[in-house]
Amino acid sequence: LQLGMDIFQNMLEQSQHNPINKQYHPDASTILGMMELWGRSNPEPRACEQQRQDGNETISPLQQAEEYLTLLKEWYRQVQEEGAIAPGSNELLSVYRPTAKIYAVLMEAHSRHGPPNAAFDRIQELVQEMKELLGDQSNDNQFQDDDAMSLEDDQDRSIGWNRACYALGTCGHPQAANAARSILDEMCQPHVTGKSDDIDKSIPSPTPRTILAVLQAYANAGRPKEAQELFDSMISLAEQTGNVQLQPN
Numbered sequence: 001l002q003l004g005m006d007i008f009q010n011m012l013e014q015s016q017h018n019p020i021n022k023q024y025h026p027d028a029s030t031i032l033g034m035m036e037l038w039g040r041s042n043p044e045p046r047a048c049e050q051q052r053q054d055g056n057e058t059i060s061p062l063q064q065a066e067e068y069l070t071l072l073k074e075w076y077r078q079v080q081e082e083g084a085i086a087p088g089s090n091e092l093l094s095v096y097r098p099t100a101k102i103y104a105v106l107m108e109a110h111s112r113h114g115p116p117n118a119a120f121d122r123i124q125e126l127v128q129e130m131k132e133l134l135g136d137q138s139n140d141n142q143f144q145d146d147d148a149m150s151l152e153d154d155q156d157r158s159i160g161w162n163r164a165c166y167a168l169g170t171c172g173h174p175q176a177a178n179a180a181r182s183i184l185d186e187m188c189q190p191h192v193t194g195k196s197d198d199i200d201k202s203i204p205s206p207t208p209r210t211i212l213a214v215l216q217a218y219a220n221a222g223r224p225k226e227a228q229e230l231f232d233s234m235i236s237l238a239e240q241t242g243n244v245q246l247q248p249n
Contacts, residue, residue, distance in 0.1 A: 004037050019075040019096060020082065027095040031072045032102050038064045039109030065109045072098055100160020103130040107167035120173035127164050127183065131203065134160075158204040161187065162213055169217025177217040181230070184214045191241050208249040215248070 008026055015025035026034075038061040059067075076096040107126050110119040134157060161183060168180040187206040211234050218227035231248055238247035 001037050001041055004034060008034055019079055020092070022092060022095055025075075028072060028097060028099060028102065029095075031068050032099070032105060035065045035068045035102060035105045035109070038062075038068070039105055039112065060113070062109055062113045065106050069098065069102065069106055072096060072102070098133060100130055100134060100157045101163075103127075104160045104163035104167065107164055111167040111171040114171070116172035116176075119171040120168070120176055120179070123164070123167050123171060124179060130160060130164070154204060158207060158210075161204055162207065162209045165210055165213035165217065169213055169220055172220075174221070177214070177221040177223060177226070180214045180217040181226075184210055184230075188237065188246070191237060191243060191246060194241075205243075205245060207245050208247065211246075211248045 008030065011024055011026045011030065015021040015023075017025075019025050041061045076093070076098065079093055079096055103126050107123045110122045110126075113119075114122065165180040165183050168176045168183070170176075184206055187203055187210060191205070211230070214230060215227050218224070218230065234246055234248055238244060
């Protein structure tokens, strides 16, 4: 963890703390790596707590993970405001835009380290923020021209939403399983109605991993009946639509 912090600080110094200098400046992938380091670190006040500059205050892994997201959003805003990208080009802006994976890592950090009530509330806020951000990006022409990027974004969204369900299911809140199920229902909506107009571009279709995450949420909550009902309903929906991705494996 300390080595990662040192490398991160060195990158900031090399770039003179200016995100326009992308050759040296930390980007979204760097932030993701640092958030994973902090999110998975020991929550006890040992080496995983960072001393502030005045030496009198420490910061928890959860607080640090939150600060990384704040940093990334600030860099993204700064690049936008400085007009650093030419019309039709998304190369620089894309390296600083928050991703579903980043939001998912932060949700998992809250689930792992936070008190159940606070974790549940914050995860719900992050789910909504992720949905709004990804919806804006889906409607932005800057991010629709590159087929490879579009495929990567779809995969990123799928992973992000799956991990959001997992984070909810493991946070220990009594309503967490219901919230995870609500996410799955929203992902299934276009398949249930059969209407393309119901497709929200910010929300991917579910996969067997999504279903597993919600089943685990029910299991963690001690609700086997609802887990069985979900299992049966997804098999039925997969048969009706012919979509094997909707079938539990």
